[in-house]
Amino acid sequence: MTTDVQAAYQIDDTGIDLDNKTLLEMYWQMVRARRTDERTWVLHRQGKIAFHISGIGHEAIQVGAAYALRRGYDYSHLYYRDLAFAFALGYTPRDFLLAVFGKAGEPTSGSRQMPSHFSSRALGMLSASSPVATQVPQAAGAALACKMRGEDRVVVTALGEGSTSEGDFFEGMNWAGVHKLPMICLVENNIYAISVPMHLQMAVPNVADRAPMFGVTGAVVDGNDVLASFRVMSEAVARARNGEGATLLEAKTYRPVPHSSDDDDRTYRSRDEVEEWKQRDPIKRFQDYLLERGILNDTAIEEIEARVRQEVDEAQATALDAPYPPAEDALFPVFAPDGTDR
Amino acid sequence: MADRPITIREALSSALREEMHRDERVFIMGEEVGVWGGTYAVTRGFLDEFGAKRVRDTPISEMVIAGAAVGAAMAGLRPIAELMTINFAFVAMDAIVNHMAKVRYMFNGQFTVPMVLRTTSGGGKQLGATHSHAPEPIFAHFPGMYVAVPGTAYDAKGMLKAAIRDDNPVMFIEHSTMLQRRAPVPEGDDFVLPIGKSDIKRAGDDVTIVTYQKGLEWSLEAAEELAKDGIEAEVIDLRWLRPLDLEPVFESFKKTNRCVVVEESLPMFNVGSEVAAQLQNEMFDYMDAPVKRVAAMDVPLPYADNIEKMALPSPEKIIAAVKEVI
Ligand SMILES: Cc1ncc(C[n+]2csc(CCOP(=O)(O)OP(=O)(O)O)c2C)c(N)n1
Ligand SMILES: [Mg+2]
Numbered sequence: 016m017t018t019d020v021q022a023a024y025q026i027d028d029t030g031i032d033l034d035n036k037t038l039l040e041m042y043w044q045m046v047r048a049r050r051t052d053e054r055t056w057v058l059h060r061q062g063k064i065a066f067h068i069s070g071i072g073h074e075a076i077q078v079g080a081a082y083a084l085r086r087g088y089d090y091s092h093l094y095y096r097d098l099a100f101a102f103a104l105g106y107t108p109r110d111f112l113l114a115v116f117g118k119a120g121e122p123t124s125g126s127r128q129m130p131s132h133f134s135s136r137a138l139g140m141l142s143a144s145s146p147v148a149t150q151v152p153q154a155a156g157a158a159l160a161c162k163m164r165g166e167d168r169v170v171v172t173a174l175g176e177g178s179t180s181e182g183d184f185f186e187g188m189n190w191a192g193v194h195k196l197p198m199i200c201l202v203e204n205n206i207y208a209i210s211v212p213m214h215l216q217m218a219v220p221n222v223a224d225r226a227p228m229f230g231v232t233g234a235v236v237d238g239n240d241v242l243a244s245f246r247v248m249s250e251a252v253a254r255a256r257n258g259e260g261a262t263l264l265e266a267k268t269y270r271p272v273p274h275s276s277d278d279d280d281r282t283y284r285s286r287d288e289v290e291e292w293k294q295r296d297p298i299k300r301f302q303d304y305l306l307e308r309g310i311l312n313d314t315a316i317e318e319i320e321a322r323v324r325q326e327v328d329e330a331q332a333t334a335l336d337a338p339y340p341p342a343e344d345a346l347f348p349v350f351a352p353d354g355t356d357r
Numbered sequence: 358m359a360d361r362p363i364t365i366r367e368a369l370s371s372a373l374r375e376e377m378h379r380d381e382r383v384f385i386m387g388e389e390v391g392v393w394g395g396t397y398a399v400t401r402g403f404l405d406e407f408g409a410k411r412v413r414d415t416p417i418s419e420m421v422i423a424g425a426a427v428g429a430a431m432a433g434l435r436p437i438a439e440l441m442t443i444n445f446a447f448v449a450m451d452a453i454v455n456h457m458a459k460v461r462y463m464f465n466g467q468f469t470v471p472m473v474l475r476t477t478s479g480g481g482k483q484l485g486a487t488h489s490h491a492p493e494p495i496f497a498h499f500p501g502m503y504v505a506v507p508g509t510a511y512d513a514k515g516m517l518k519a520a521i522r523d524d525n526p527v528m529f530i531e532h533s534t535m536l537q538r539r540a541p542v543p544e545g546d547d548f549v550l551p552i553g554k555s556d557i558k559r560a561g562d563d564v565t566i567v568t569y570q571k572g573l574e575w576s577l578e579a580a581e582e583l584a585k586d587g588i589e590a591e592v593i594d595l596r597w598l599r600p601l602d603l604e605p606v607f608e609s610f611k612k613t614n615r616c617v618v619v620e621e622s623l624p625m626f627n628v629g630s631e632v633a634a635q636l637q638n639e640m641f642d643y644m645d646a647p648v649k650r651v652a653a654m655d656v657p658l659p660y661a662d663n664i665e666k667m668a669l670p671s672p673e674k675i676i677a678a679v680k681e682v683i
Contacts, residue, residue, distance in 0.1 A: 208388075
């Protein structure tokens, strides 16, 4: 089953009734994340920034999942690879490049926290941490809060397959099952955790195979197919909103670039394997689908690329020009002033 | 045998390699230790040399890495467990604090826990608050395990070999920004340093600087600057936070009558608190000035380059502290 979903190139649009405008917007979001990400690699190679952790190759599942949410209403606990997810929720290339350069005015943290640790009260993005999987218990807590308040909000949290080896994942998922929480745990399974292959993390073929032990629904989707991802996530969101509990949703995907700017992936996987996966690039697959149906043509592709290039150029210029955070920013807001909260 | 200048990374590698050849009960487990050769390339080549049985890439499960090391040690092996960075020790705290440190005492010495928990600490690389901790004092808080904080290649090698051979559990903390530092190290299997001995890294009569690891580097730099103003600092490297050896500090203080404690950890309840308290108890009659402490600012470490630098200690801050007590 696993290899079947991975091998298919065709986009599976069964049951999808998105209008062309939305389809093009999703395509644009994927391209926008890809180009921003590529630019950030270049900035790192030029020695202009300290570090980059990339979401390249993961755009389909992330954009598909985000579009299945009520954006701005539902909560998310994302992880470092979720640049396209964050963009689709309202985060922008400008925001990201301000973070990457560590400049003043960076909206998620004022450059107190690393880039790719997405957080925005306005966008419903809760905390993100560097220690992996710590978001799963927190997502369970946020989902519990939604349920206790009787809201129909759902909570999505994302992590990699390697991170599911943490106790935090098991304990958080157990809660989600016990309390029947409105939660989706999205596992972006790219087969590797840095150098360590999936079979050294778990003895089951699919992360989602563990769903029954938590008493939640399990689902596996081709994470390089944006429409299949949208559909399966929509089903999970509907279950969560209808009080049918949590879903452990596994998206099969691949990371065609090194883990981070500190990694050399040639030490642990063959170039052939990487090339093979590049043939299943999520953006190319969606582009072909849209071209075949006449929703997209070469001119429109160029227009989208030009629009994205301009946005990324402007974002970079803004970030370069921005001042560094003022020194006093280091000192607050450690505590709420006078013991009060907003 | 002759001393040869090697890096801290090479010193750690050779200590591990020699001890693995010496004792087949010693094995390594942790995230990225095998195929990748270790987060900081300390175990590069080990998988080929010792095989997957003794060099084990583990799942991303710090609680199990630490907990399984406790169990394997109780069952007769001598595990060297590795946490990629000390930041991830927080998800393994129960295994470390309640078991690694306490099993021997709680069960009346029936079990020893001859394990080493290797990890790296430290900020200054723009990795943000959850990824830049220097929390060594937390681990020194608990009786039952040793805490090693080497600051040179010489110490790293001799201390790691001692840690592996000792029957007590050792938290062995390396500094993530110092692995390329080079120093002469004796060659040969027999170079082992004593556990719990601090070391005078620079002699001086005017002020005693007590420090370790990254603080050592900053302090030696500050000492050179101070010397230009005619102030000679004696720099004492603790090397171990437990057992804590303050005898050389007391001896030094008798002649300098002034002390500055330098560390990268946070300022409350830290090494400086302990050293100041013990000086006040033991050396009250010799005190000419309050004991000054230089540590990180009392905030989660920020990411942006400029404010991160500001929040960390520096040679300038050490110089200022010394000038306050002189
Ligand atoms: C608690 C903890 N342990 C270890 C790490 C170091 N680390 C960062 S990312 C990573 C690999 C994660 O792999 P996976 O969950 O598969 O996600 P991917 O990066 O492949 O998307 C590791 C081990 C960490 N950040 N946190
Ligand atoms: Mg992975």
